[in-house]
Amino acid sequence: MRLLHALFLLCLSFMAPAWVAAATKPITATTPVPLREVEGVHEYRLANGLQVLLIPDASKPTTTVNVTYRVGSRMEGYGETGMAHLLEHLMFKGTKSMVNVGVELSKRGMQFNGTTSADRTNYYQTFPSNAAQLAWVLKLEAERMTGANVSRRDLDAEMTVVRNEMESGENDAVRILIEKTEATAYQWHNYGKSTIGARSDVEQVSIAHLQAFYRRYYQPDNATLIVAGAFDPAATLREITATLGRLPKPTRVLEPTHTVEPVQDGERLVTVRRVGGQQALLAMYHIPALASRDFAAFEVLANTLTDVPAGRLHKRLVEAGQATDVFGWADRHAEPGLFSVGAVLKKDDALDGAQQLLLASIEGLAAEPVTAAELQRAQRQWANDFDKMLANPQRLCLALSESIAAGDWRLLFALRNRVEALTLDDVNAAARAWLKPANRTLGRFIATEAPDRSPPALPVNAAEALKDFKARAAVAAGETFDARPANLDARTERYTLPSGLKVALLPKQSRGQTVEVALRLHAGTPESLRGKRWAAEFAGDLIGTGTQLKTRAQISEAFDALQTNWSVQGDALQGASAGLSTRRNHLPAALALLGEVLRQPSFPQAEFDQLLRQQISALEQAAQDPQEVATRALRRALRSHYPADDVRHIGTVADDIAALRALQRDAVVEFYRTQWGAQHGELAIVGDFDAAQLKPVIAKLFGDWRSGQAYARVPMPPSSVTGQQLQATLADKPNATLLGALPLALTDTDADFPALSMALHVLGGGGFDSRLLTRLRQQDGLSYGTGAYLSASSFEPSGSVGVYAIFAPQNRTRVEQGLREELARFVQQGITAAELASARQAMLAGGNTRRANDGAVAQSWAAKLERDRSFAWDAAFEARLGTLTVPEVNAAIRRWIDPAKVNWSLAGDFGKQP
Numbered sequence: 001m002r003l004l005h006a007l008f009l010l011c012l013s014f015m016a017p018a019w020v021a022a023a024t025k026p027i028t029a030t031t032p033v034p035l036r037e038v039e040g041v042h043e044y045r046l047a048n049g050l051q052v053l054l055i056p057d058a059s060k061p062t063t064t065v066n067v068t069y070r071v072g073s074r075m076e077g078y079g080e081t082g083m084a085h086l087l088e089h090l091m092f093k094g095t096k097s098m099v100n101v102g103v104e105l106s107k108r109g110m111q112f113n114g115t116t117s118a119d120r121t122n123y124y125q126t127f128p129s130n131a132a133q134l135a136w137v138l139k140l141e142a143e144r145m146t147g148a149n150v151s152r153r154d155l156d157a158e159m160t161v162v163r164n165e166m167e168s169g170e171n172d173a174v175r176i177l178i179e180k181t182e183a184t185a186y187q188w189h190n191y192g193k194s195t196i197g198a199r200s201d202v203e204q205v206s207i208a209h210l211q212a213f214y215r216r217y218y219q220p221d222n223a224t225l226i227v228a229g230a231f232d233p234a235a236t237l238r239e240i241t242a243t244l245g246r247l248p249k250p251t252r253v254l255e256p257t258h259t260v261e262p263v264q265d266g267e268r269l270v271t272v273r274r275v276g277g278q279q280a281l282l283a284m285y286h287i288p289a290l291a292s293r294d295f296a297a298f299e300v301l302a303n304t305l306t307d308v309p310a311g312r313l314h315k316r317l318v319e320a321g322q323a324t325d326v327f328g329w330a331d332r333h334a335e336p337g338l339f340s341v342g343a344v345l346k347k348d349d350a351l352d353g354a355q356q357l358l359l360a361s362i363e364g365l366a367a368e369p370v371t372a373a374e375l376q377r378a379q380r381q382w383a384n385d386f387d388k389m390l391a392n393p394q395r396l397c398l399a400l401s402e403s404i405a406a407g408d409w410r411l412l413f414a415l416r417n418r419v420e421a422l423t424l425d426d427v428n429a430a431a432r433a434w435l436k437p438a439n440r441t442l443g444r445f446i447a448t449e450a451p452d453r454s455p456p457a458l459p460v461n462a463a464e465a466l467k468d469f470k471a472r473a474a475v476a477a478g479e480t481f482d483a484r485p486a487n488l489d490a491r492t493e494r495y496t497l498p499s500g501l502k503v504a505l506l507p508k509q510s511r512g513q514t515v516e517v518a519l520r521l522h523a524g525t526p527e528s529l530r531g532k533r534w535a536a537e538f539a540g541d542l543i544g545t546g547t548q549l550k551t552r553a554q555i556s557e558a559f560d561a562l563q564t565n566w567s568v569q570g571d572a573l574q575g576a577s578a579g580l581s582t583r584r585n586h587l588p589a590a591l592a593l594l595g596e597v598l599r600q601p602s603f604p605q606a607e608f609d610q611l612l613r614q615q616i617s618a619l620e621q622a623a624q625d626p627q628e629v630a631t632r633a634l635r636r637a638l639r640s641h642y643p644a645d646d647v648r649h650i651g652t653v654a655d656d657i658a659a660l661r662a663l664q665r666d667a668v669v670e671f672y673r674t675q676w677g678a679q680h681g682e683l684a685i686v687g688d689f690d691a692a693q694l695k696p697v698i699a700k701l702f703g704d705w706r707s708g709q710a711y712a713r714v715p716m717p718p719s720s721v722t723g724q725q726l727q728a729t730l731a732d733k734p735n736a737t738l739l740g741a742l743p744l745a746l747t748d749t750d751a752d753f754p755a756l757s758m759a760l761h762v763l764g765g766g767g768f769d770s771r772l773l774t775r776l777r778q779q780d781g782l783s784y785g786t787g788a789y790l791s792a793s794s795f796e797p798s799g800s801v802g803v804y805a806i807f808a809p810q811n812r813t814r815v816e817q818g819l820r821e822e823l824a825r826f827v828q829q830g831i832t833a834a835e836l837a838s839a840r841q842a843m844l845a846g847g848n849t850r851r852a853n854d855g856a857v858a859q860s861w862a863a864k865l866e867r868d869r870s871f872a873w874d875a876a877f878e879a880r881l882g883t884l885t886v887p888e889v890n891a892a893i894r895r896w897i898d899p900a901k902v903n904w905s906l907a908g909d910f911g912k913q914p
Contacts, residue, residue, distance in 0.1 A: 032237050032245070038410055039390075040474030041400075044237070048249035049221025052240060053400065053409060055228035057393055059478025059511040062852045063229040065137045066124040066397040067145070068404045070224075071217035073195040074118045074257055074335070082162075082197015083213050085116040086155070086205060089162060091123060092768065093154040096147040100778065101140065102768025107838040108133065109845025116195050119334045120405030126394055128848040129230035135239050142243040145223065150214050152207045159203065160781035160811070166196055167734035167808050168784060171625060173276045174344065184270040185284045185338055185441040189261040191331075219250045224404045228393035230480070261286065261336060263456050268441040275732040277621035278324075281355050282342035283362055284441045287434050290332045290406040291460035296418035297430035298330035298339050303378035304370050304427075305341055305361060309545070309552040310377060312361050317343050319610055322354045324617040332415075334406045336457030339434065346617040359442070365431035375424055377557060382419050384563045388581065390475045391512030407462030414469050478688070479509035483851040485871035485878075492861065492870075493691060497703045500679035502865040505694065506686040510854060515587050515687030517580035518858040519594075520866065523675040524572065525712040531645040533572045534656075534663050535671040538611060540570025542668060545607035548600040552607060558593055562586040568597060572647040573714055576676065581855065584688040588697045595701035601672065608665045616657055623653045626730055626737040627806070630907035633726045634739050637903060638719040647714060677707030684861035686854045718743040718798045722901035729910045736809045736908025738816065739802070742901055746799035748792040754880040755892035756790055760801065761839045762831045763822070764788025769838055771826065776805060776818050783807045783815060794867045801897060809908040816904075823899045830890030840881055847878055 032044035032052055044052040072084050091114060092102035105112045110133075111126040123144070127133050169175050179194050186192025196202075225244060227236055264286060288294045305313050306328040317323035325344040331337025341362055345354055389395045403412040439454045481487075492506040529536065544566075545552040559566050563583055570576030578598065582590040622628035635650045642649040651659070683698065722743070746753065764772040764787035776783040783805045792799035803823070807815045831839075850856045851871075864870060 032241060038413060038471040041409070042233075043409070046220065046241070046245045048245065048247055049219075050244055050247075051224040051404075052237075053224060053226045054233050054236065055226065055393060055396060056231065056233050057228065057477055057511055058230045058480040059509065060393065060852050061129045061230050061481065061483050062126055062393070062849055063129045063134055063227065063231050064124055064126045064394045064397050065134070065141065066122055066226040066228070066401065067141050068120050068122040068224045068226070068401040069217060070119070070222050070405055071121055072117050072119045072405065073193055073197070074190045075217065076190060076193070076197075079201055080205075080209065080213065081193050082195075082202040083205065083210055084121055085196050086158075086162065086202065086210060087150070087214055087218070088114045088116045088121055088123075089158045090150055090154055091144050091148055093158065094149040094151065095143045096149070097143060098140075100768065101144065102778075103774070104140070106767040106769030107842060108136070109842030109849070110137075111849060117402075117405070118191050118195060120401055122398070122401045124394070124397060126229075126849065128845055128852065131232065131235065134227070134231055134236065135243075138239050138243045141225065142247060145218055145220060145244065146247055148214065148218070150207070150211045155205070155207060155210070157778060157781045160808075161777050161784050162196075162202060163199070164735065164782070164784040164806065164808055166199065166202075168806055169196070170734045173272075173274065173278055174280050174282075174342070176274065177272055177280050177282050177342075178340070180270045180272050181282050181284055181441055182338065184268050185264075185286070186261055189259050189335070190257075191261075191333065191335070191337060216252065216254070219252075220244060220247050221250060222254060224401075224409070226397045226400060228397050257335070260456070260458065263454060264439050264441075267437050270441070275624060275730075277347055277624040278617060279345040279347055279349060279351055280342060281345070281351070281358050282340060282442070283358060284338045284340045285434055285436075285439045286336060286454065286457055287330060287339045288457045289334060289336050289460050290403070290411055290415065291334075291408075291462045291465045292457075293418060293465065294430055295330065295332075296415060296422055297427045299382060299415075299419050300370065300375060300378040300422060300427050301339070301365070301431055301435070302328040302330055302341070303381060304365075304374045307377070307381070307556075309556055310374075313341070313343065313358065316357050316361055317354055318614075319606060321609065321613055322349060322357065324614045332402050332406060335459055344617070346613065347620060355442070359437075359440075362435050363437060363440070365428065365435055369428040370424060370431070372424060375422065375427060377560065379419060379422065380560045383416070384560060384565075386416050387475075387512060387563065388514070388565070391510075391514050407460075408466060410466055410469060410471075411462060413471065414466055417470070475512050478511045478513075481508055483848065483857075485851070485875035488851065488857065488871040494865070497678070497699060499677070499703050499705050500681070501702050501705075502682045503698060504682070504684040504861040504865055505689075505691045506684075506857065506861070507689050507691050508687065508854075510688045513584040513688040514854065515580070515582050515584060515685065515689050516855040516858040517578075517582070517587075517591070517594075518684045518855075518862040519578040519681065520575060520862050521570075521577070521676065521678060521681040522575040522711055522713070522866075523677065523680065523707060523709060524714075525710055526646070526714050528675070528709055529572045529647045529714065532667070532671055533647045534659055535667045536570060536572035536647070536675070538608070538663065538668045539672045539676070540568065540576050541611055542603050542607055543570070543576075543601045543672065544568040544597055545611075546602040546604045547596050548602055549596065552604070555593070555597060559590070562590045562593065564590040564593075566590070566594065568594075575681075579855075587685075587689050588694065591694075591697055591701060598676075599701075599705060603665060603669050603672070605665055608668065612660060612663070615660055619653050619657055619660075624730060624733075626728075626733055626735060626907040629728045629730060630726075630737045630739045630905040633728055633907070634741055634903060634905035637724050637726060637905075638721050638741065638743065640721065648716065674709050675707055677709075678702040678705040679707065680711040682862040682865035684858045684865065686858040686861070713795060715796055716793065716798050717796060718745050718800070721903060724903040724905075726903070726905040727910070728907040730907060731909060731911065733909040734808065736807055736812060736906065736910070738805045738807070738812075738819065739905045740804070740819070740902045741905075742801040742897065742903070744792070744799040744801065744896055745797040746792045746896070747797050748794050748799075750792070750797075752892040752896065753792055754877060755884055755889045756896060758836065758839050758843065758881060758884055759826075759831060759889050759893050760788050760790040761843055762835045763826050764803065765790075766839060766842055769842065771822050772803070772805070772819070775822050776807075776815060780814065780818055782811045782818065786819075801902075803902070809910050812906070812908070812910065820899065823897075823902070827893055827897050827899060830893055831886065833886050836884065836886055836889060840884070843881055844878055847874060
């Protein structure tokens with residue numbers, strides 16, 4: 001058998017890329033066995049059972065490492081709900097060789113996270129490509145896989161944080177409704193249990209049971225390792241073999257889950273009554289698992305019903321003024337899941353009428369089938385999003401995690417093929433079979449002598465379902481690009497159009513021939529903008545809803561046909577901005593379409609009315625949200641000296657609603673007509689394009705666009721308000737917010753700006769490596785999210801230090817004490833040499849990661865053009881970070897930060913506090 005195994009690997013070496021052949025020599029007991037390659041994804045299997053997927057892409061100088069464990073809330077037993085999620089938290093605590101994994105990741109400036117779902121748990125890190133960093137991450141994942149402490153001490157420290165995470169989700173009406181409706185839809189299956197778990201199970205979890213759960217599921221034969229981005233495949237395979245390959249193959253056998261939810265035999269009802277600013281409706285229907293061939297139809301049905309602006313429910317509910325938003329999705333689960341469709345309503349909207357329309361639209365698909373145009377639109381949008389996901393290593397890793405959990409990573413590509421091949425008969429047959437009253441969970445039970453049941457949704461064997469699967473060619477890779485500041489400047493051409501628009505063009509070969517576009521337009525003066533805050537905001541929000549030639553739906557369909565994601569928005573203070581994410585062959589047409597949107601808007605009255613309702617609904621909801629309430633109170637205090645008609649003024653929620661009710665479409669049109677233009681603006685394009693061919697297109701679109709209004713930037717001097725103590729008490733809110741703001745007369749050109757940036761990273765900007773998160777989350781276990789940040793203007797001495805924390809209201813005293821103590825210690829003692837070294841490494845790595853993202857580079861160029869800067873500014877800033885000393889940073893802290901002058905704003909349910 002060993003001889004046959006060796007011959008098998010030898011044969012594969014002739015068929016695979018050169019690095020695959022190199023990686024398979026010499027053959028050892030732990031040599032990765034190459035299994036298959038699908039569209040640039042290379043699969044291996046180690047002797048201990050670990051599945052490995054390598055996705056090399058040298059076009060982006062970052063690497064993403066993702067480990068997916070096939071364990072989620074579906075595997076939890078009675079009294080064990082929340083265990084998978086608890087383990088996710090503890091995987092950022094201690095291991096055999098690390099005191100705190102989260103701190104170590106933060107020190108290295110890595111982007112990282114962990115997520116838990118019903119079918120899987122995954123952990124990922126993204127960092128600038130570096131062989132030593134990759135080796136360190138692989139060693140970390142090897143240790144987390146079998147060497148995490150999972151200790152009682154770490155569990156106790158994290159318990160309040162997990163509870164705080166539970167409570168933060170309970171402020172969201174739609175999220176709560178989803179949780180309760182799922183629980184009603186399932187009688188037996190664990191999909192009906194929230195992933196975060198029952199509070200009683202989480203609070204009383206046995207550490208012995210949790211450790212046993214960890215040992216059972218966190219093993220190489222139950223995991224998939226994905227490495228994507230820029231890396232050396234042969235060297236990486238060797239490193240994987242040397243680290244994760246040395247873990248022993250477990251002897252235990254994982255028993256498959258076997259619960260099958262019985263066919264539902266009648267409508268079910270769940271009603272949630274809580275304080276809030278909105279109402280919501282949600283209808284759920286049992287459907288097959290992701291591996292089933294029938295599943296793809298529900299991707300199209302979700303689009304048919306809830307697409308904005310062409311979906312049936314958007315037109316019948318939102319455009320008709322009976323709801324402010326609609327949404328829908330199909331669960332991509334390993335076992336039969338749910339198809340969910342819902343609507344959000346203002347609190348004074350008629351719920352019964354909207355419910356009748358919602359159900360009639362969903363269950364009426366049998367009598368009003370999906371049309372050819374609806375199918376084509378959904379397929380086109382789905383394909384566009386899939387292509388963009390393939391071009392993004394981090395998104396691809398996360399998408400593959402879901403397919404791995406559903407049975408086989410190739411299901412991701414199979415779903416793409418199935419959606420593409422769908423016929424009208426396929427889609428409408430699925431709607432007739434599954435979207436019917438007897439299969440619905442909404443809120444009503446009706447006895448019937450002849451139940452109209454759907455067929456049973458049974459588990460599907462992924463291997464059998466994929467027997468006819470055909471792989472496609474891999475996405476074309478881009479160039480190996482140097483994203484350092486000097487090269488970004490050298491590769492970028494800058495010039496100014498006759499209209500005054502500043503342009504930056506950075507052509508480069510990118511994965512999937514993608515292109516990113518960022519456009520910013522500035523207009524008005526402090527005087528000309530008086531009383532026009534909402535007219536400016538509505539102009540930015542409405543401008544994409546219709547042109548002289550196209551309706552909103554036609555604009556959306558045109559961008560979809562060009563495989564382009566787009567956005568346009570604006571307000572009185574920031575001006576207008578637009579963005580495109582497209583491909584090389586579609587860039588000229590996409591720019592032309594954007595030009596039509598910007599220069600020939602029609603501002604439809606129906607869209608104005610729809611937006612007005614949405615804005616009022618959002619304000620009513622914000623009045624009940626602790627974070628929104630605390631933020632508004634703080635901003636009102638800091639800008640209290642501005643008169644009501646000044647665009648810098650912050651009113652009450654009631655003030656804003658009254659102003660909205662008085663707003664007319666004509667005021668919006670007039671604002672656009674007099675203020676919008678390209679004489680003061682910036683355009684940046686980064687990606688795969690020909691600059692010579694693009695320049696005439698840009699000149700034609702924006703070269704002659706001028707407004708008749710002068711422009712002068714609205715100044716934002718620092719507030720003179722200090723030491724304020726603000727509090728708002730809200731009923732029935734299990735999560736509270738505390739915000740702090742210290743105004744500073746600071747610019748980003750000030751000599752102390754680099755030192756203060758470093759200092760605030762140490763205080764609260766460095767994730768798990770920051771003082772506030774260490775104190776309030778890891779040490780005291782009081783807050784799921786806490787931190788601090790620094791802002792500084794490029795135009796005037798105006799900045800601030802911000803501090804924030806979310807927490808349970810009963811922990812208010814300890815949270816306030818912790819924040820104040822850490823801030824006082826920060827000023828009195830300063831930072832240490834170790835903290836300086838850690839922050840320096842993280843901040844420099846963060847800059848490299850941002851510059852590896854074409855979209856971020858385009859946005860950065862747009863900002864730099866306005867400031868007459870280049871990436872040389874970044875280089876100088878980072879060079880200064882590299883030379884900062886501890887005395888310099890601590891001196892800057894003492895010069896600028898006075899804890900007594902911080903303004904504090906609290907919001908939460910403090911009515912029961914002593």
